[in-house]
Amino acid sequence: MQKNLNLLLFVLFSVVITNFSIDKAYAFTPIVHLSPKPSWILPSKRYNQPPSARDVNNGAYDELIEEQVNVEQKATYNHIITQIVSQSGVQNNSDISVSFNPAYERLDFHEITVWRNNKPQSRLNVGEFKVLPDESEIEKFIYNGTYSAKYILSDIRKGDRLEYSYTITGFNPVFDNKFCRSIYLQGANRIEHQYTTLLFAAGRKLNLKSFNLRSQPKISVSAGIKRFEWEDFKVPGISTNKIQPDWFNQYARVQVSEFGSWKEVVNWGLKTNPLQTTFKGELADTIAKLKRQSGGDQAKYFRAAVTLVQDGIRYMGIETGPYSHKANMPENVFKQRYGDCKDKSLLLASILNANGIEAHLALINTDLEDKVESFMPSPILFNHAVVVAAVNGEKVWADATMANQGGKGTDLYFPPYREGLILSAGNTGLTKINETKTGSINCVENFDVHDEFTPVKLSVVTTYTRDEADDTRDHIATTGIAQTEKNYLDYYSKTFSKIEAGDSLIIKDNRAKNELTTIESYKIRDFFKHDAVSGKYTADFYADFVRHQLPDVDGEVHTPVLVNYPYNLDYTIHVFMAGGWDNITDEKYELNRSTYKFATDKKVKGDDLALHYQFTYLNDYVPLDKLPEFKQDIKDLKDDQLSYSFYYIPDIKKLPFKLNRIMFLLSIVVIILFAFLATKYYKTETREEIFANRVYSAPAIGGWLIVLLLVIFASAFRMTYHLVEDGYFGMSKWDLYTNGQKSLVYRLLLIFEMIGNVGLASFCCFCLLLIVKKRDIAPYFIKRLLLFSVLFIFCDYLLNAFFKAQLSNYDDEQIIQAVIMAAIWTYYLNISERVKSTFIVPYPH
Structure with missing residues (x-):
């Protein structure tokens, strides 16, 4: 009997507990309520003038966007009318979604009406609502407790007008019944009729600040309620882009705040998040341990506390209800080993104060940065919390949400937040934050090229310092070494399809110095692209590290542009080629702007070709007035400065010969022209009196004239051999460059060199004839030959320098040698008696 009684009591107890649990669960399950429209709303007149067809986007337009805020009722009423004009409008406007936070807000729907042919169809049915967690910030490891009430409408057609209204009642209690929010009077899409009101007790002190208003509000007082009314028509939409700074806000809006000063915000923050001064349990033991290990060294204690909170407490935020701005108790955060920015910051500040280091929370806006000062005081302006501490008389800022930071003592990188509100008693204003020293990335890629067939060895040594070392260290710790190796290999495989890892990734981390180095090793097969016709083996390089930092700024962007600040890159590509480099000379290019520099x-030094790049951002955005310049610089860098190609031909002589008809025909024309000129000058009478029967007896050619004859003959032979041997008459040399302006310039240079060499060879042959015939005009033309030879060499030198940025066709010694030889032979021709007695035969004879 007793046993059965006990069993009965157990069952009854279980039922009671189960019912209690179910009731409790249902009490916290968000639901949608149905109710009439609130009686306090102000009436708005319908405006039904449709926009022109060109002003309709996505097949529909907003006929009315109405919002009425009653501060005293803690309620916000919304009324929306959307006119659907096409099938795409049906697709985009067949569902309703409203977000609310059930921890302190109640959602009441008043109507859902579909107007078809001016006849209303009520679609309001509470059973059709699906209330689902938003999870809009879950990827940031933040659960904010908001839900979306979703209503899927059936049978929506082109021409329908959708009208619905609802009220959200309740404000976040964390602000101690002080009202603060921003009211937007403009959106991304055009609004035909915009109507907004703000109602509050006439005796209540609300501060308002407007931004970009199109019209001023109507202000009135009735029954002790002060009313602000903003009404506008045909309000254009504001387009935004993904690369504009968050602080660049062009929407018409009004900031409302019941906080009259920054001091009030500070006092609210101190009350909401007080420092913990007494500790017990595991946290007390940990603080005692830190004190022992630091040995009275405050800087050492500071660093140990920062590392403990950053690396030992993972980032996770349960920001429901008042905990959107209120931190959890430090002991609880330490016990559960997770927390959001305010949880971790309050824990860190409390640990620091426990050892006599004055530390406070500071509120930050990571998007507005130093633009916070352009707003009225309000706690909702801030989206982040950090810590500021006085360590050995030095003010040090620390972000507790960062992880794996390096450095010693107070040498701690802090992001460029620029401005914050320190929650310390007596503080009355914002504090400027001096930027800490930023780090850099130094990357060196070494390509070891043996020949066109052997796989190329690539080694990559990248050194990160300060914040870059922090980010890389944290990324590797989060991703894992194996996945990091794969990511690095995938990066290079986008450029080199046949690349494979040569060795495991090596990581050298000097955390005390905050310097991290990674060493990668790869082998690349089919490094070169081979052109069988020209015999060229080509390799291309592109400074992707720089390109990834250049945003895509298209013609639709008309805003300041956000950039990755701070960023400082030093990037070098070394290509080691056995046998050295020909026809490459040093080049430099610099670009210095107020926001960035490149x-x-x-x-070239021996076997090493070095391509060196430096890129630095000097600010976090490019201002609007510098946007055209920035666009052009991006285009110039991508088109001309970041890419580099080289080629080499192992043995051009082994390529099948294909006649270049253009060069061959031009050479024939040059020879014919020189033959014509030579004949003309040869047959020109050179004496005033001609004695037809006179016999000119000239001595035999001897002495230095024999040497001169051999020099001219050798020159003619050398230039002819050079033209043939170097492929001037073959298509392989002609097609070394085949695209763009460079190809045209290169081919014009080849034509110039061919004409010069053919002309010089022809000129030499003419002078040889004059010497053999002992013509009286021989000295004159030999001296012109010497002058023409020097001028050609010098012009070719300059043209190579100008067009190809290369001076390597000739070196300085060759030019000097040519000038000296020409001067010596000219001097000899002018003073030699043998010359005067040998070249005496006139024309005709």
Whole structure:
């Protein structure tokens, strides 16, 4: 009997507990309520003038966007009318979604009406609502407790007008019944009729600040309620882009705040998030341990506390209800080993104060940065919390949400937040934050090229310092070494399809110095692209590290542009080629702007071709007035400065010969022209009196004239051999460059060199004839030959320098040698008696 009684009591107890649990669960399950429209709303007149067809986007337009806020009722009423004009409008406007936070807000729907042919169809049915968690910030490890009430409408057609209204009642209690929010009077889409009201007790002190207003509000007082009414028509939509700074806000809006000063915000923050001064349990033991290990060294204690909170407490925020701005108790955060920015910051500040280090929370806006000062005081302006501490008389800022930071003592990188509100008693204003020293990335890629067939060895040594070392260290710790290796290999495989890892990734981390180095090793097969016709083996390089930092700024962007600040890159590509480099000279290019700077240089030393790039951002955005310049610089860098190609031909002589008809025909024309000129000058009478029967007896050619004859003959032979041997008459040399302006310039240079060499060879042959015939005009033309030879060499030198940025066709010694030889032979021709006695035969004879 007793046993059965006990069993009965157990069952009854279980039922009671179960019912209690179910009731409790249902009490916290968000639901949608149905109710009439609130009686306090102000009436608005319908405006039914449709926009022109060109002003309709996505097949529909907003006929009315109405919002009425009653501060005293803690309620916000919304009324929306959307006119659907096409099938695409049906697709985009067949559902309703309203977000609310059930921890302190109640959602009441008043109507859902579909107007078809001016006849209303009520679609309001509470059973059709699906209330689902928003999870809009879950990827940031934040659960904010908001839900979306979703209503899927059936049978929506082109021409329908959708009208619905609802009220959200309740304000976040964390602000101690002080009202603060921003009211937007403009959106991304055009609004035909915009009507907004703000109602509050006439005796209540609300501060308002407007931004970009199109019209001023109507202000009135009735029954002790002060009313602000903003009404506008045909309000254009504001387009935004993904690369504009968050602080660049062109929407018409009004900031409302019941906080009269920054001091009030500070006092609210101190009350909401007080520092913990007494500790017990595991946290007390940990603080005692930190004190022992630091040995009275405050800087050492500070660093240990920062590392403990950053690396030992994972980032996770349960920001429901008042905990959107209220931190959890430090002991609880330490016990559960997770927390959001305010949880971790309050824990860190409390640990620091426990050892006599004055530390406070500071509120930050990571988007507005130093633009916070342009707004009225309000706690909702801030989206982040950090810590500021006085360590050995030095003010040090720390972000507790960062992880794996390096450095010693107070040498701690802090992001460029620029401005914050320190929650310390007596503080009355915002504090400027001096920027800490930023880090850099130094990347060196070494390509070891043996020949066109052997796989190329690539080694990559990248050194990160300060914030870059922090980010890389944290990324590797989060991603894992194996996945990091794969990511690095995938990066290079986008450029080199046949690349494979040569060795495991090596990581050298000097955390005390905050310097991290990674060493990668790869092998690349089919490094070159081979052109069987020209015999060229080509390789291309592109400074992707720089390109990834250049945003895509298209013609639709008319805003300041956000950039990745801070960023400082030093990037070098070394290509080691056995046998050295020909026809490449040093180059430099620099670009210095107020927001960024870029420099590149190309150098050759022995077997090493070095391509060096430097890129730095000096600010976090490019201002609007510099946007055209920025666009052009991006285009110039991508088109001309970041890419580099080289080619080499292992043995051009082994390529099948294909006659270049253009060069061959031009050479024939040059020879014919010189033959014509030579004949003309040869047959020109050179004496005033001609004695037809006179016999000119000239001595035999001897002495230095024999040497001169051999020099001219050798020159003619050398130039002819050079033209043939170097492929001037073959298509392989002609097609070394085949695209763009460079190809045209190169081919014009080849034509110039061919004409010069053919002309010089022809000129030499003419002078040889004059010497053999002992013509009296021989000295004159030999001296012209010497002058023409020097001028050609010098012009070819300059043209190579100008067109190809290369001076390597000739070196300085060759030019000097040619000038000296020409001067010596000219001097000899002018003073030699043998010359005067040998070249005496006139024309005709």
